[in-house]
Amino acid sequence: xxxxAEGGWLTAxxxxxxxxxxxxxxxxxxxxxxxxxxxxxxxxxxxxxxxxVPFLELLPTPGRGLYFAMLSGCALTAALMAVGxxxxxxxxxxxxxxxxxxxxNQLHHHHNRAFLIAILFGLTLLPVGRELSVDAWWRxxxxxxxxxxxxxWPLLAMRILGCAPYLASGSSKLVDPEWWGGVVMADRxxxxxxxxEAAGVPEAILDLLAEPSFHAVFWKxxxxxxxxxxxxxxxxxxxxxxxxxxxxxxVNVELTSSVQIFSYLGVAATLMWVxxxxxxxxxxLDVDTARGRRLAxxxxxxxxxxxxxxxxxxxxxxxxxxxxxxxxxxxxPWAARYAMSRLPLLAFPMLPTLLxxxxxxx
Amino acid sequence: MSSRxxxxxxxxxxxxxxxxxxxxxxxxxxxxxxxHFGYQPFSESATWQARIERVTADGRRFSIQSGWAGRYRWNxxxxxxxxxxxxxxxxxxxxxxxxxxxxxQALDWVARNTPEDRETLYLDADVIYYQNxxxxxxxxxxxxxxxxx
Numbered sequence: 461x462x463x464x465a466e467g468g469w470l471t472a473x474x475x476x477x478x479x480x481x482x483x484x485x486x487x488x489x490x491x492x493x494x495x496x497x498x499x500x501x502x503x504x505x506x507x508x509x510x511x512x513v514p515f516l517e518l519l520p521t522p523g524r525g526l527y528f529a530m531l532s533g534c535a536l537t538a539a540l541m542a543v544g545x546x547x548x549x550x551x552x553x554x555x556x557x558x559x560x561x562x563x564x565n566q567l568h569h570h571h572n573r574a575f576l577i578a579i580l581f582g583l584t585l586l587p588v589g590r591e592l593s594v595d596a597w598w599r600x601x602x603x604x605x606x607x608x609x610x611x612x613w614p615l616l617a618m619r620i621l622g623c624a625p626y627l628a629s630g631s632s633k634l635v636d637p638e639w640w641g642g643v644v645m646a647d648r649x650x651x652x653x654x655x656x657e658a659a660g661v662p663e664a665i666l667d668l669l670a671e672p673s674f675h676a677v678f679w680k681x682x683x684x685x686x687x688x689x690x691x692x693x694x695x696x697x698x699x700x701x702x703x704x705x706x707x708x709x710x711v712n713v714e715l716t717s718s719v720q721i722f723s724y725l726g727v728a729a730t731l732m733w734v735x736x737x738x739x740x741x742x743x744x745l746d747v748d749t750a751r752g753r754r755l756a757x758x759x760x761x762x763x764x765x766x767x768x769x770x771x772x773x774x775x776x777x778x779x780x781x782x783x784x785x786x787x788x789x790x791x792x793p794w795a796a797r798y799a800m801s802r803l804p805l806l807a808f809p810m811l812p813t814l815l816x817x818x819x820x821x822x
Numbered sequence: 823m824s825s826r827x828x829x830x831x832x833x834x835x836x837x838x839x840x841x842x843x844x845x846x847x848x849x850x851x852x853x854x855x856x857x858h859f860g861y862q863p864f865s866e867s868a869t870w871q872a873r874i875e876r877v878t879a880d881g882r883r884f885s886i887q888s889g890w891a892g893r894y895r896w897n898x899x900x901x902x903x904x905x906x907x908x909x910x911x912x913x914x915x916x917x918x919x920x921x922x923x924x925x926x927q928a929l930d931w932v933a934r935n936t937p938e939d940r941e942t943l944y945l946d947a948d949v950i951y952y953q954n955x956x957x958x959x960x961x962x963x964x965x966x967x968x969x970x971x
Binding site: 513515566574613614620625633638643646717 | 830833834836837840841844848851852856857858859860861862863864865866867869898899900901902903905913924927928931932954955
């Protein structure tokens with residue numbers, strides 16, 4: 461990533477590979493988001509036949525046929541967006557209809573849909589078809605591959621929108637004495653205990669959840685987690701911890717609540733915080749060793765974000781040598797764990813293993 | 823301002839507008855019962871229940887729970903957000919203020935969009951609700967008056 465001193469983020473250029481992966485995931489999640497609307501359409505139900513409240517009275521209400529056509533069209537554009545076909549157009553059209561569909565009826569608004577709209581908006585601002593897309597494959601075949609380094613300034617807007625749910629939600633709960641004191645969630649837990657029992661949650665856990673002292677402490681931790689994630693994402697030294705906590709947060713929300721696509725979107729959206737540079741770390745792997753071969757195979761398969769330039773050697777002093785962005789060299793098991801912690805699928809379990817801190821290079 | 827710096831000014835302006843718009847939504851959510859685009863999920867624990875009657879011009883009252891005018895059913899006219907079956911105590915998924923706001927709008931919409939009903943003057947609802955371990959509270963809502971033939 462190149463960031464000239466003058467202008468900072470406004471002039472920086474770099475890789476949007478991580479956002480290209482986010483685009484693919486969000487395309488699929490948009491299809492999941494559209495599913496209930498498509499089911500209604502399949503059942504012949506048109507939203508304006510029942511109670512609805514437009515956000516804007518001036519917004520024209522589409523007729524049944526037109527609405528169904530647009531809904532079907534959006535499903536198509538979301539699928540094309542997922543595979544990266546005509547990416548900028550399909551991403552923009554997907555964003556436009558998802559937003560329009562929510563604006564047509566306030567009952568269509570849910571917080572996870574608002575977040576989806578924000579992410580889709582961010583994706584329309586950037587050329588997220590440059591990699592991991594049909595468009596990129598087709599351009600390469602024709603010998604017209606586009607540069608992988610692009611202007612990054614829209615990423616700043618996207619990150620502002622990306623941290624908003626954590627900061628807004630956390631701060632609203634922080635200033636609400638009943639939420640901060642655990643009253644809200646204690647009441648929810650008490651009212652829906654029967655569902656947890658039916659779902660097979662152990663009695664010991666249910667008894668713990670019934671304790672007022674538990675709620676007095678636990679939900680404060682949740683609020684602090686949200687605020688830490690929202691702030692920590694902006695601080696380079698805290699970013700990995702913030703992403704780690706965000707994943708834990710979203711998994712817990714998904715296990716305990718019905719939030720449509722929010723949890724999946726929240727985890728996927730952490731991709732927008734990946735450093736926008738590609739292959740700026742070198743991995744030198746001795747493929748004469750089992751460790752070197754294993755790591756080489758893993759990185760080849762799982763380095764979806766192109767974090768590493770891999771060099772395979774034979775007879776090296778160490779099976780694994782990692783040269784980081786700042787030029788520092790690391791060897792041995794820690795270097796291997798560090799490398800694996802930068803692969804999306806392995807990041808979550810591997811990050812805690814780095815807590816001991818970086819060893820000194822030999 | 824040099825021509826070289828003007829695109830950067832525009833970029834900064836764009837990012838600032840995005841931030842301000844998002845902040846505005848977040849701030850507005852504290853006054854908006856629906857918290858639209860303000861990210862205040864699970865803001866409270868509330869349950870509610872309503873009895874809805876239709877009132878004729880001569881003062882007769884009829885429950886609409888089983889339908890009326892031969893073809894209208896509340897849960898077909900009002901769908902989603904827990905509004906479709908208010909007749910038994912249920913979760914107020916929009917928070918109680920948001921739910922009651924939607925419920926009022928739903929009463930008005932149903933009153934305006936049931937042309938085959940030729941005798942109901944208005945819809946009348948009595949609501950009981952609980953909010954964050956407090957309650958029961960009561961609210962009374964009434965739809966707009968309908969024009970009768």
